[in-house]
Amino acid sequence: MSAVGPSANIRPAGGEPRNILVAHGITKGFPGVLALDNVDFDVRSGEVTALLGENGAGKSTLIKLMAGFYAPDRGEITVDGVPLQADPASAHRIGVATIHQDAHLVPAMSVAENIMLGRWPGRYGWVSRRAQKQKARAAVDRVAPHLNISTPAGRLSPADQQLVEIARAISEDSKILIMDEPTTSLSPPEIERLFRVVEDLKSNGLGIVFVSHWLEEVFAIADRVTVLRDGRLVGTKPIAELDHDKVIRMMVGREVREALHKPRPVGEVVMRVDKLSRQGVLDDISFEVRAGEIVGMSGLVGAGRSELAACIFGIDPYDRGSVEVGGIPIRSNDPKAAIDAGIGLVPEDRRRQALVGLMSVRSNMTLSIFDRVTRYGFLSSRIEEEIAAREMKSLAVKAASSKVRVSTLSGGNQQKVVLGRWLARRPRLLILDEPTKGIDVGAKSEISELIVRLAESGMAILLISSELPEILSLSDRVLVMRSGRISAKLSRAEATGETIMSYATTG
Amino acid sequence: MTMENTQASSLAPAGQAGLQGLRGRLSFIDLMQSVGLLGVILLGGAVMSVLSPVFATTRNIENVLQSATIIAVVAIGQTFVILVAGIDLSVASVLVLSSVLSVGLVQFQGLSPEIGVVVALAAGVGIGLINGLAVTKLRIPALIATLATMTIARGLAYIYSGGTNIAPVPRFFVDFQAARILGIPAVIVLTLVLAVIAQIVLSRTSFGRSIYATGGNPLAARLAGIKTERVIVLAFMISGLMSAIAGLLITARFEAGAATAAQGLELAVIAAVVIGGVSLFGGEGNIGSMLLGVVLLGLVQNAVNLLNVPPNWDSVVSGLVIAAAASLDVYRRNYLEAGMRRKVIATKSARTPKT
Numbered sequence: 013m014s015a016v017g018p019s020a021n022i023r024p025a026g027g028e029p030r031n032i033l034v035a036h037g038i039t040k041g042f043p044g045v046l047a048l049d050n051v052d053f054d055v056r057s058g059e060v061t062a063l064l065g066e067n068g069a070g071k072s073t074l075i076k077l078m079a080g081f082y083a084p085d086r087g088e089i090t091v092d093g094v095p096l097q098a099d100p101a102s103a104h105r106i107g108v109a110t111i112h113q114d115a116h117l118v119p120a121m122s123v124a125e126n127i128m129l130g131r132w133p134g135r136y137g138w139v140s141r142r143a144q145k146q147k148a149r150a151a152v153d154r155v156a157p158h159l160n161i162s163t164p165a166g167r168l169s170p171a172d173q174q175l176v177e178i179a180r181a182i183s184e185d186s187k188i189l190i191m192d193e194p195t196t197s198l199s200p201p202e203i204e205r206l207f208r209v210v211e212d213l214k215s216n217g218l219g220i221v222f223v224s225h226w227l228e229e230v231f232a233i234a235d236r237v238t239v240l241r242d243g244r245l246v247g248t249k250p251i252a253e254l255d256h257d258k259v260i261r262m263m264v265g266r267e268v269r270e271a272l273h274k275p276r277p278v279g280e281v282v283m284r285v286d287k288l289s290r291q292g293v294l295d296d297i298s299f300e301v302r303a304g305e306i307v308g309m310s311g312l313v314g315a316g317r318s319e320l321a322a323c324i325f326g327i328d329p330y331d332r333g334s335v336e337v338g339g340i341p342i343r344s345n346d347p348k349a350a351i352d353a354g355i356g357l358v359p360e361d362r363r364r365q366a367l368v369g370l371m372s373v374r375s376n377m378t379l380s381i382f383d384r385v386t387r388y389g390f391l392s393s394r395i396e397e398e399i400a401a402r403e404m405k406s407l408a409v410k411a412a413s414s415k416v417r418v419s420t421l422s423g424g425n426q427q428k429v430v431l432g433r434w435l436a437r438r439p440r441l442l443i444l445d446e447p448t449k450g451i452d453v454g455a456k457s458e459i460s461e462l463i464v465r466l467a468e469s470g471m472a473i474l475l476i477s478s479e480l481p482e483i484l485s486l487s488d489r490v491l492v493m494r495s496g497r498i499s500a501k502l503s504r505a506e507a508t509g510e511t512i513m514s515y516a517t518t519g
Numbered sequence: 520m521t522m523e524n525t526q527a528s529s530l531a532p533a534g535q536a537g538l539q540g541l542r543g544r545l546s547f548i549d550l551m552q553s554v555g556l557l558g559v560i561l562l563g564g565a566v567m568s569v570l571s572p573v574f575a576t577t578r579n580i581e582n583v584l585q586s587a588t589i590i591a592v593v594a595i596g597q598t599f600v601i602l603v604a605g606i607d608l609s610v611a612s613v614l615v616l617s618s619v620l621s622v623g624l625v626q627f628q629g630l631s632p633e634i635g636v637v638v639a640l641a642a643g644v645g646i647g648l649i650n651g652l653a654v655t656k657l658r659i660p661a662l663i664a665t666l667a668t669m670t671i672a673r674g675l676a677y678i679y680s681g682g683t684n685i686a687p688v689p690r691f692f693v694d695f696q697a698a699r700i701l702g703i704p705a706v707i708v709l710t711l712v713l714a715v716i717a718q719i720v721l722s723r724t725s726f727g728r729s730i731y732a733t734g735g736n737p738l739a740a741r742l743a744g745i746k747t748e749r750v751i752v753l754a755f756m757i758s759g760l761m762s763a764i765a766g767l768l769i770t771a772r773f774e775a776g777a778a779t780a781a782q783g784l785e786l787a788v789i790a791a792v793v794i795g796g797v798s799l800f801g802g803e804g805n806i807g808s809m810l811l812g813v814v815l816l817g818l819v820q821n822a823v824n825l826l827n828v829p830p831n832w833d834s835v836v837s838g839l840v841i842a843a844a845a846s847l848d849v850y851r852r853n854y855l856e857a858g859m860r861r862k863v864i865a866t867k868s869a870r871t872p873k874t
Contacts, residue, residue: 327742351744365742368735370802379732379743382725390723433743 029056032187032219033078033108037087040073042450047073049243050087055188055219060210061248062234063223066263066478069240071223075192078221079103079110091187109181110190117173119166124148126165127180151183152176155209171202178209189213190221195229196314207233225312227256227517241265257510260517264480264509274464278488279303280338282472283355283441285324288333293319295496297333301441306463306473308487310480310512316496317476318360321443325357326350337440351380356439358430360446360476362423366430369419373411374400376418377432384436403432408458424455431462441472448482460486480509492516556796556811563818571825579821581704587817588710589614589765589772589781591810593788594795595717596761598809599754601792602721603734604801605661607755609650610762611784612672613643615777617766619680622688622776632689640763646672647759651752669785676778685776692771706768713764718806730754735802790837791816794844816840 033055040048048070055061065071076082078089080096080103089096091106103110117126124145125132133143148161156175159168165176174194181189191210195203210233214220224230230237230251237254239246239262246262281300288297294316301307311317322328324335329345336342343349350357359365367376377400378385385395400414407428411421418429427447434442444463448456463486467473477483483490490507492500492515500515568575593610600607617639624635646668653664698705721727732740733747741747769780795812797804819840823833 325742347742348744348746357742359742364736364738366739368732368739368802370735371731375728375731379728379740379745382728386725390719391725391728 029059031055032057033089033091035074035078035087035089038074038077038084038089039086040077040082040084042073047243048077048084048240051240051243051245053238053245053248055221056236057187057217057219058214059235060214060220060222060233062230062237062251063221063240064230064237064259064263065240065246066480069263070243071240072192073243074240075110075190075221075223078108078188078190080108104184104186107185107187108190109184109186109188111174111177111181111192111194113193113196117165117176120164122162123152123159123165123168123176123179124161126176127151127161127183129180131184147183148179151179154182154212155179169202170197171199171206174198174206175209178213182213186218188219188221190223192223193225194222195224195226203229225314225517227259230259231256237262239263256518260510260513264513276304276468276488278305279470282337283324283474284336284339285320286334286336288320288323288330288335290319290323290328290330293496294323294330297498299491299498299501301472301474303440303470303472304467305488306467306475306486308483308490308507309474309476309493310478310483310490311493311499311516313478315493315516317493318445319496320493321357321359321445321474321476324350325355325443351437351439354440356434356437356442358427358434358442358444358447360449362426362430363419366433367418367426370417372415373404373409373418373421373429374414376429377403377414377436380433381436399436400432403435404428406435407432407462422455424451424459427451427455427459431459435466439471441474442466443474443476445476446478447475448477448479480512483507483512484509556794556808556815560811560815560818563815563822567818567822567825571822574821574825579825581707583817583821584707584814585704587813588706589768590784590788590791590816591710591813592713592765592768593762593784594792594809594813595713595806596758597788597792598717598797598804598806599721599730599757600661601734601789601797601799602730602801602804603751603754604737604799605654605751605754606665606789606799607647607650607758608662608665608785609646609669609672610758610765610788611781612669612676613646613759613762614766614769614781614784615779616646616672616676616679617643617763618770618780619676619685619776619778621692621767621770622685623679625689626685626776632691635689636767639766640760643759643761643763643766644756645759647756647762648752650759651755654755655748655751680776680778682778684773684778686774688770688774688776692767693774696771696774706771709768713761714806714810721806726750726753731802733801787816787837790841790844794840796844799845812844 031054033053035051035053038048038051038053039046051070051074053063053074063071063074073082077084078096080098080100083098091108094106096103096106096108118129121129127148128144132139133147134140145161152159152161155178156172159172159175165173168176178189194206198206210220210222222230222234234251236248236250237259238248239259241263246265280303282303284300286298289295297320299307309317309320319328323330323344326343326345326347326349334341335344337353337355340353342353342355347357363369368379371379374396378396381399382391385391385399387395397414403409404411404414409421409425409428409432411425418426421429431447447463448459451459460482463473463475475483475486484507487507488504490500490502490504490512491498492502492512494516500511502511502515564574573579593614597607597610620642621632621635621639624630624638625632630638650661650665650668653659653667654661657664695705700708721730729740729745729747729750732743732745733750737747740750769777773780791813792804792809793799793812794815795804795809797809797812816837819836820833822828823830823836828836
């Protein structure tokens, strides 16, 4: 059956929508985190369903399950009553096409070849160029008649590449089209064109899943909105029943407790970031952090928060501006210089950026303090053990001993090891990038308490977090980033879930 | 405390953790590498001494070990490079270049033998430096960078020697080859001393720790303040130095500056290192089990000779041993990771988190 051609199976738009894809009771866990917990979701023909949620709410996991990349631990996904197998190829066969954030095309192959990728028409291994062109042309004409199908895909703009992917989905007779943040790299006119294509597909009976961080777009295109929070379903509502504030409230959830926050004396400026800019990533960032102060940094994924941390800590170079610690500018693009100046970084992806999985807990803790554990040119395992034992005790790290491989620890305990490394060094400023990501509730509150204790001891803290409760309960001030800029600097009184989300999504 | 924080003690790996890791299957896989290797060597030795009357003689064993010394010394250097997730194909060429320089500078240029030795060693370190800079600064993949220097160094050795052996060698090469310390050939003692030094550097110094960190996770190492590029360059320089030392050993053994020796030695060295449990992915392995890999490969060679296996079969047998060792390496890694995932999912899905 063709999804776009006139077909008996497809009702004209405007009639009662029919469920195509039904996900029921979906539960999916990963090491250290339960990504989806008993979630129900459905996609209807002729409708655009927007899938919303804060970072880490479980949107990506749900998309990957529907695209067949993972199998759910519990629950089932069916497409027109047929169970979906955990295999991307069978998801395609059954009619689920996914457009990822970055185009998945073979750059050196032509548009036509890309559209027919893996399904090249022909016999005995010979590709029939004529049939290939005909079929590709038919699909391209629906979404991007302006494209020449012989052009290598790599020469197209990101917007056109995306249209080629949509054409591929059409040529596969897809019933469901999942678009994961399709507008991030598009200009306004391109977005408009994309939306026209989406409207057209919709009227032809495709079910569309639209993921976006931009609420304006959601209200422009979606028929229904499904919101996830912390891996759970908050609800699915028709767009007519919602407005901007209601959606944000669904995403943010109930008011968060602020028990942790007690006013602290704030000291001298420890770090001053001045007009920091990096082409296409950061634009004119200025702020300061004082001793004993916790500055929260909020914003959506891709707003540039981790990139800012990378520039401050010397992982990435920057074009303009400066970073000073205690009034002394630090050399850019040199993590060693940043560490020597007194900065510590607990990076977002601890497995990839902070820990050497093959090495022991102890060796990971002393990785930044060789100077303190070396005697007469040799590492002293006695001093190493002293430091490791002290930090493991103060952080309550659960491990059989300091000599086990760090990769055998749970996510929360691994994070404590990274924290322990910096506690052993006592930096003047500690940057924490999503410190409780993928960590269970118990360890989460321990880490939050530790952050407060560090601030009380006079350490300056820059806390990057996508979790609003964390930002709201810990921060003395909140900076909100959007598209590489600081879109708001909020005092503790001004900072609420709603104001932060507002500046992050629309500011 | 929640279940999340319960550390699964059965997952404790052996490696440096020693006996406490004997429990649990993961540790078993880990131990296979060193204890298993020793077991294979002893078992193979036992079988061989039944099959061949010559095998268990002191003379034969000494012979096996003595011929393994060249590979062992080169392999010590190669281990440093592989530990930082690199590879050094230039080792055999550096070896012959060092060999012809050590004799040629005396024979052709009339320099003192000491200067010959120093220049030979310096050449090895220099080529290692070039390899390291090509990999870190020019970002050429190690395989290609060292393929280039391999070809160049071999070419220079041919040009300098005219493509033939240079003889006679200075007196002390001959003396060294004949020397014995406590009844053990000096070349074996020297190899062991180098191995012990290498092992101490790797396990007891911050440089050694930086090697493991750089190979295990270069990004994390850099973010911890380790100058990873410098570490990689030094690893290649050590490999160059060790290859040059092996060049002097071959000069002593052949009593000639041997330009045409050691063809394909780099592959035998890499094979031995991998059999010895040094992971090609970097960050894992030690000198002790690596040497067992060298010995095992030497014994396979010896067995093939003694059992009158048609000579061409020895490369097939060596190849199978290498394939088995490499599979074990991959299997062990996958097993570790899969085991971790299962464990965590099992504990997580057993309960529902509160929000």
